[in-house]
Amino acid sequence: MSKLNVPGPKAQIIIEKDHKYISPSYPRAYPFVMDHGKGVEVWDVDGNRYVDFAAGIAVVATGHSHPKVVRAIQEQAEKFIHISSDLYHENWTTLAEKLSDIAPFEEQAVSFMTNSGAESVEGAIKLARYHTGKSQIIAFLGAFHGRTYGAMSLTASKTKYHRGFYPMLNGIVHVPFPDPYRPIFTVRDGETYGERIVRYLEEEILTKLLPPEDTAAIIVEPIQGEGGYVVPAEGFFPALKELCEKYGILLIVDEVQSGMGRTGKWWAIENFGVEPDIVCAAKGIASGIPLGAVIAKKSVMTWKVGAHGNTYGGNPIACAASLATIELLEESYLSNAKEMGSYLKGKLDYLKTKYNAIGDVRGIGLMLGVEFVKNRDTKEPDGELRDKIEHECFRNGLIILGCGKNTIRFAPPLCITRAEIDEGITIFEGVLDEVINGS
Ligand SMILES: Cc1ncc(COP(=O)(O)O)c(C=O)c1O
Numbered sequence: 013m014s015k016l017n018v019p020g021p022k023a024q025i026i027i028e029k030d031h032k033y034i035s036p037s038y039p040r041a042y043p044f045v046m047d048h049g050k051g052v053e054v055w056d057v058d059g060n061r062y063v064d065f066a067a068g069i070a071v072v073a074t075g076h077s078h079p080k081v082v083r084a085i086q087e088q089a090e091k092f093i094h095i096s097s098d099l100y101h102e103n104w105t106t107l108a109e110k111l112s113d114i115a116p117f118e119e120q121a122v123s124f125m126t127n128s129g130a131e132s133v134e135g136a137i138k139l140a141r142y143h144t145g146k147s148q149i150i151a152f153l154g155a156f157h158g159r160t161y162g163a164m165s166l167t168a169s170k171t172k173y174h175r176g177f178y179p180m181l182n183g184i185v186h187v188p189f190p191d192p193y194r195p196i197f198t199v200r201d202g203e204t205y206g207e208r209i210v211r212y213l214e215e216e217i218l219t220k221l222l223p224p225e226d227t228a229a230i231i232v233e234p235i236q237g238e239g240g241y242v243v244p245a246e247g248f249f250p251a252l253k254e255l256c257e258k259y260g261i262l263l264i265v266d267e268v269q270s271g272m273g274r275t276g277k278w279w280a281i282e283n284f285g286v287e288p289d290i291v292c293a294a295k296g297i298a299s300g301i302p303l304g305a306v307i308a309k310k311s312v313m314t315w316k317v318g319a320h321g322n323t324y325g326g327n328p329i330a331c332a333a334s335l336a337t338i339e340l341l342e343e344s345y346l347s348n349a350k351e352m353g354s355y356l357k358g359k360l361d362y363l364k365t366k367y368n369a370i371g372d373v374r375g376i377g378l379m380l381g382v383e384f385v386k387n388r389d390t391k392e393p394d395g396e397l398r399d400k401i402e403h404e405c406f407r408n409g410l411i412i413l414g415c416g417k418n419t420i421r422f423a424p425p426l427c428i429t430r431a432e433i434d435e436g437i438t439i440f441e442g443v444l445d446e447v448i449n450g451s
Contacts, residue, residue, distance in 0.1 A: 013442045015407045019043035020058025041413055042406045049076025052425050052432045054411060063436040064411045065424045070237070070269050070379070073296035074340045075425040081299045081336045088332035097125075097325045104326035107334050114338070115307050116265075116279040117287040122313040125325040126304035129268035129294035130158025133231070135306035135320060136264045136290045137162050140229035142315045144262060147182075148222055150213070150230040152189040154416075156238030157231065157266055157292075166231055169239040169416070185222050187213055189236060190245035193372045193383065194391065206248025210255050224259035229290075234280035237269035240416025241381025243374050249284035262289040262312065268304070272296035273341045273426055275377035276350025283376055296426075299337045303330035345426040352428050353377035359437045360422070369397060369448050380422040381415065393418035400447050401440075410439040 019027060023045040047057045052075055054064045067073070074081055088103070095101055108123045115121035124139075126132045137149055149166065151157070157166040159173065165181035167173050174180065188196055190209040199208045218224045230252065236242040256263045265288040270280035274296060281288055289312050294304030306313075324330075353376065360382055364370040371385035384401070386392040395418040402420060405412045415421045424436070445451050 022057040051075035070423040075427040084332040084336035103331035119309045124306040130160040130163040132292035132304035133163040144228040146228035154239035192245040204247030205245035210251035229262040231264040240419040253286040264290040268294045273346040298334040301333040349426040404443040
């Protein structure tokens with residue numbers, strides 16, 4: 013394969029300046045300096061072209077700079093850019109009505125608009141405490157919910173997110189996520205692993221540690237994102253929902269990464285047949301313009317005037333971009349995510365038959381993960397190999413990102429075509445050949 017000579021001269025200058033003036037806390041994957049993008053293609057400042065299988069971490073759902081989204085942004089910018097959340101505008105209410113139509117529950121939804129995923133999570137846990145009058149929240153090991161104090165306290169995917177920042181928000185208990193590839197409990201006859209985790213929650217946590225009557229909510233990613241693109245084991249969500257109903261605990265789903273059509277349904281939770289009470293959204297909701305939402309059942313969003321607010325919530329440009337995004341998803345990209353997702357999964361499943369270093373291929377729609385191991389029997393994670401592959405993909409013209417300790421995530425724009433998948437997979441396979449087999 014012919015490798016790109018990257019970073020090129022222009023990229024190097026920008027990166028040098030970046031290192032001088034920008035916070036060193038950002039975890040940069042590799043030296044890609046973007047110039048422009050179109051759909052699934054991106055170009056760096058030195059003119060190198062790449063296929064983008066990361067979509068800005070599952071953000072540009074409609075692809076880079078989709079003309080319809082660009083037009084919506086331009087038209088809104090010419091009318092007005094900001095009015096403040098103390099007043100009203102039409103696109104904001106139209107978007108909230110649309111979110112109610114697509115919310116994963118029967119009841120009417122009411123939305124609080126935010127500027128990021130973490131802010132959606134903050135809003136959701138504040139609402140859960142306010143509405144229930146209870147304080148305790150259950151979250152999952154491996155979860156990623158963001159980096160502000162509440163969201164960070166719920167996060168448990170890597171210790172680096174907590175190191176140096178204690179004390180965390182009070183009142184959070186973490187329990188194991190039902191990872192079917194790496195189970196940590198044995199099951200009884202006839203019990204699924206998902207049910208086993210919920211039994212642990214009830215028999216151990218809610219019996220020995222956390223009084224159910226003090227527990228406001230359980231927050232969970234329907235598919236863990238940053239933690240490794242982990243799809244929960246069978247039986248998990250129905251059992252979890254039953255537990256929530258039994259004890260009057262709210263179910264919050266963090267759909268920041270898995271939502272907005274990525275799995276071929278509006279929300280990943282719809283793949284598991286249960287209704288949450290609150291949904292956290294962001295990322296793909298506005299194709300890259302910062303916007304998020306706390307979408308709750310009307311009977312749950314009971315906070316009073318002034319209880320919660322922000323300056324930029326419902327920003328007119330963000331709402332316009334979001335309405336255009338939702339229209340595009342409705343027209344074709346939602347079904348494309350399903351169809352192209354199974355096409356891509358087929359390709360990755362094939363690669364698993366070819367390379368022993370691939371321990372697991374999983375996911376739904378265009379939210380797919382490939383986990384690398386040193387040995388298929390021991391499942392010892394191979395993070396070093398994953399990092400090498402990620403880097404080499406970049407040098408060969410494929411933008412791809414890792415997640416978890418040893419997984420590569422496949423989260424391309426939802427408009428991706430078969431030809432673009434083929435192109436990306438050819439690069440990926442070539443890199444596997446080179447890095448694993450040395451050929
Ligand atoms: C599931 C999930 N929740 C919350 C967040 C935080 O979103 P943001 O980075 O926009 O604050 C992320 C970001 O990756 C996420 O994947």
